[in-house]
Amino acid sequence: MSETNFERLPNEIILNVFDYIDSIHLLQCFYGLNNRFKNLLYQQFLNYDLNLKNLTHHHVNMICKQHLPFIVDRIISLQLLISHQTLGQFQMFLSYANQLTRLQSLSITSFRPCYTLMGILDKCQLLSNLTYLQVHFYETHQIEQSFQLIVNHIWSLSKLIQCNIHLCIKTKSFFVLPQRTSQSIENLFIHVNELEFSQINRLFEFTPRLKNLSASIDFSFNYGYVPQTISSLLQLNLLVKDGPISVVIEFFRHLPNLRRLNICAKSTTLFGYQWEEIISTYLPNLKFFQYHMEHSLISVPDILKFADHLIKSYQRPFWTDKTQSSTQCFVEGNTIYLTSAFGHNINKFSRSFIFSDHHNDHQKWYTGVMYAHELTASNIHASNIEYLTIQFPSYDQFWLTVPTFNRLRALAILSLADIYHSTIQTLLDHAPNLHILNLYHTAPLPLQKALFHYRHRSIRELNFKAYNYYFNDNECVQLCHSSLGIQCTTLHIKVMNRESIVYLVKNMVSLLSLHVQCEDEKHYCQSTSANNNDELIQWLKNSLPSIRSIARNGNAASELTICI
Numbered sequence: 001m002s003e004t005n006f007e008r009l010p011n012e013i014i015l016n017v018f019d020y021i022d023s024i025h026l027l028q029c030f031y032g033l034n035n036r037f038k039n040l041l042y043q044q045f046l047n048y049d050l051n052l053k054n055l056t057h058h059h060v061n062m063i064c065k066q067h068l069p070f071i072v073d074r075i076i077s078l079q080l081l082i083s084h085q086t087l088g089q090f091q092m093f094l095s096y097a098n099q100l101t102r103l104q105s106l107s108i109t110s111f112r113p114c115y116t117l118m119g120i121l122d123k124c125q126l127l128s129n130l131t132y133l134q135v136h137f138y139e140t141h142q143i144e145q146s147f148q149l150i151v152n153h154i155w156s157l158s159k160l161i162q163c164n165i166h167l168c169i170k171t172k173s174f175f176v177l178p179q180r181t182s183q184s185i186e187n188l189f190i191h192v193n194e195l196e197f198s199q200i201n202r203l204f205e206f207t208p209r210l211k212n213l214s215a216s217i218d219f220s221f222n223y224g225y226v227p228q229t230i231s232s233l234l235q236l237n238l239l240v241k242d243g244p245i246s247v248v249i250e251f252f253r254h255l256p257n258l259r260r261l262n263i264c265a266k267s268t269t270l271f272g273y274q275w276e277e278i279i280s281t282y283l284p285n286l287k288f289f290q291y292h293m294e295h296s297l298i299s300v301p302d303i304l305k306f307a308d309h310l311i312k313s314y315q316r317p318f319w320t321d322k323t324q325s326s327t328q329c330f331v332e333g334n335t336i337y338l339t340s341a342f343g344h345n346i347n348k349f350s351r352s353f354i355f356s357d358h359h360n361d362h363q364k365w366y367t368g369v370m371y372a373h374e375l376t377a378s379n380i381h382a383s384n385i386e387y388l389t390i391q392f393p394s395y396d397q398f399w400l401t402v403p404t405f406n407r408l409r410a411l412a413i414l415s416l417a418d419i420y421h422s423t424i425q426t427l428l429d430h431a432p433n434l435h436i437l438n439l440y441h442t443a444p445l446p447l448q449k450a451l452f453h454y455r456h457r458s459i460r461e462l463n464f465k466a467y468n469y470y471f472n473d474n475e476c477v478q479l480c481h482s483s484l485g486i487q488c489t490t491l492h493i494k495v496m497n498r499e500s501i502v503y504l505v506k507n508m509v510s511l512l513s514l515h516v517q518c519e520d521e522k523h524y525c526q527s528t529s530a531n532n533n534d535e536l537i538q539w540l541k542n543s544l545p546s547i548r549s550i551a552r553n554g555n556a557a558s559e560l561t562i563c564i
Contacts, residue, residue, distance in 0.1 A: 008035075015045055023048045024055070027067050042070040046102075052089055053109060054460075054512065056489075064092050072096050077105040082112050082120070084549045085512060085563040090116060097123035098386075105132040114146040116141065121153040130157060134164040147176040155182040155206065162187035175199075177213075178206045187212040194241055196221035200251070201228045208232065219243025219251075231252045239401040240265040260288040269295040269336060272313035272327075280318075292339040301335070307331050310338065319411045389414065390427075405431035412438035421450035428456045437484070438463040452482040459484055460510075463492040470519045475499040480507040491515065498536060502543045505564060514562040521558045536560070 006014070018040070023464055030037045048071050051061050060490055078100070080089045090112070104126065108304045117137055124130060133154065139146075147167055154163060155178035161187055167173065175193040185207050197219045204210055213403065214237035222243060233255055238249055245268050252258075261283070269294065300306050307329050314327040330337040354436075386407050391414035408431040413424065430433065439451070439461050462484060464471075471479065473494060479485040479493075485508055492515040495501060501516055508514075521536065537550055537560070544550075544562075553559040 007259075011040060011044065014040060016157075019047055023050050024059075024063070027063065032069070039069075044505070045071075046076075048075040051076055052078040052086075052490075053079050053081040053107075056512065057085065057088065058088070060088055060092075064088070068092070068096065072099045072100050075100055076102050077107075078103060079107040080109070082108065082110040082116055083563070084111070089358045090120070093120055094123060095501040099128050100127055102129055103127050104129050105134075106130060106134075107134040109136040111137075111138050114150065116154065118149060121150065122222065124153075124157055127157075128159065131161040133157065133160055133162070136168070138168045147173070148179065151176050152180055154178075155180050155185070157182075158184060160184050162189075164189040164191065165193070166191040168192050175216075177202055181206050181208070183209060185210060188319065189214040189237075190216070194218050197251070198222055198225050199241055199245065201226070201230075204230050213237070215239070216241055219247045222247050227254050229256065231257055233258055235260040237262045238264070240268070241441060243265065245270065248406045249278060249282075250253065252278055255283065257285055258283050259285050261286060262288075262290045262410045265281050265291070267295060269293050269297075269310065269338060271280055271310060271376050272316055274434075276316065276318045278540065292337070294335060294337045296335045298334050301333055303334055303336065307336055310336065336503065386410070388412070406433065408434050410434075410436040410438070412440060415438045421453065424450070425454060428454060428459075431456075432458065434459055434461065436461040439464070440466045453479045455483045457487070459494075461490040463487050464494065465492040465515070465517075467494070468495045470496045471500065472496050473500055473503070476503055477507075480504065486510065489513070493517075498539065501540060501560075501562075505544055505562065506545065511564055513561055513564065516555070517559045 004321050009017075015524065021029075033039070052062070052063070055063075064074050077091075078095060079372045082090045107119065107125070107450060108120055110120075114137075115133070118336065124133070135150070135154070139151065140147065151165075154160070154165070160182065161184055165188075167175075173193055175190050175195050177199055181417075184541065186209050186360070188210055189208065190213075195218070198221050210232055212235040213233060216239035218241040220241075220243040225247075227250060234257060236258060236262070238254070240263065243266075248265070269472045275289075275291070279289065284494055297306065311327060312330045326340070328339050330339075385402060387410040388402075388405075388408060389412040405427070408497055411427070411431065411434055435458060436458060437456075439462075473496070476495060480503070488508060489510050489512045491504070491508065491511060491513075493504070495504075496519045498518050499513070501518070504514060504516070505511065518536070534552070537552075539562075540550055540562070541547070548563040550560060550562045
């Protein structure tokens with residue numbers, strides 16, 4: 001076999017190229033070509049970044065058995081998904097933790113009970129170079145003591161510099177403060193869980209080197225708060241939840257070294273001259289300021305006049321000359337949305353707006369839109385949309401309003417019809433990063449055959465739950481052999497017969513989880529008996545002995561969730 005131009009390159013250049021290739025793809029593409037590449041992969045390449053979250057159970061097993069023993073000491077970043085169907089990743093981490101000597105970054109998404117996550121965090125004590133940790137923990141039933149253990153373990157990691165924490169349960173939960181001090185954490189991002197404002201001083205006491213904080217703070221919990229200067233904080237990304245604005249301002253008075261502030265305030269609106277006083281008086285070192293505020297003003301008789309007065313307060317010299325920023329003001333009903341614009345907007349708007357801006361009127365930047373018909377203004381350009389709901393036929397200006405779909409992740413189509421097949425396929429072709437496709441239909445129409453002909457290489461989740469249609473046996477066969485069906489890893493569907501469930505599990509080659517409802521069970525009511533006495537579940541377990549788990553959906557008992 002003749003040598004390719006790439007193979008003629010020196011090892012140093014090839015290793016540099018490897019740095020730009022996904023590590024999983026790197027192993028899949030270059031391992032087995034020849035001994036030279038095997039040596040480069042196993043002996044010389046030092047920067048493996050392994051993302052196991054989106055891989056099938058088969059691919060994870062292959063990597064762990066074939067490659068991991070030879071590269072484990074050169075993995076610098078690792079992403080794990082711990083769930084009922086991916087417990088192998090948990091066992092793999094426990095087995096190899098003491099050999100992950102160069103691991104710097106670890107991301108964990110866990111759908112397992114607390115003790116599973118605790119087992120991983122215990123092993124993290126062995127990772128002497130771990131500086132970045134991201135934890136997504138999802139648990140239906142959880143108690144505060146479990147959260148306390150998780151937080152304490154994280155704060156005990158001696159080299160940790162940056163930490164992203166998502167602790168998600170069904171009910172609202174405040175963040176639990178650590179009971180030990182971390183002398184290393186400098187960047188902390190708290191998602192989902194809110195901080196009580198009265199806890200803020202103690203958080204910095206237990207994290208004295210904290211420079212960058214991103215959190216949602218409920219300022220209504222301010223009883224017992226004693227103002228205290230926080231000199232370490234340089235960057236703050238703040239979501240203000242409730243509480244008087246006077247308390248928020250009091251907080252800013254004690255951040256003398258703050259350089260960057262990004263604030264989202266609910267239920268309040270500040271005029272430009274108020275912010276000008278706060279920044280000039282209390283935040284002398286502030287270099288970057290971005291804001292989003294919203295407030296429902298039921299008692300204001302003329303909200304557009306109020307909005308015009310509000311936007312003018314941000315046209316003072318302080319804003320136009322010193323900060324060189326512009327402000328956008330959106331009005332929906334009796335609610336005002338005020339946001340700064342720095343060439344793009346990080347906030348995810350999902351509403352219909354009347355726009356009023358005395359600067360930069362031709363640019364409107366959206367990152368999330370619920371309904372396409374809401375983007376009807378000719379001067380709106382929605383170039384950063386991540387999720388979109390659309391009904392065909394769409395309005396004439398749609399393709400001008402949305403010039404690119406490069407960031408679109410989730411698409412929902414209302415009232416799917418075969419006559420719009422080519423238009424929908426065109427939309428799919430222009431959305432290279434689309435991952436989720438939802439179909440909705442309220443009218444009891446026949447299944448649209450175009451569904452089986454759509455093509456898209458990155459769609460992995462199909463949701464037909466709201467389609468108001470039960471797939472028959474033949475349609476399930478067509479779905480399994482369709483382009484979208486072959487690559488689907490998560491499927492939400494309604495079927496006429498239980499035999500179709502068995503067929504889908506056995507013939508959808510990439511399927512990892514199935515969320516399904518049978519027509520004869522659409523009015524099923526959960527009894528007090530356990531799943532062991534559930535006739536359909538027992539029948540499916542007997543028919544599909546290799547599945548990992550099967551259970552009723554807690555929120556919709558007629559729906560089954562099957563992990564494959």
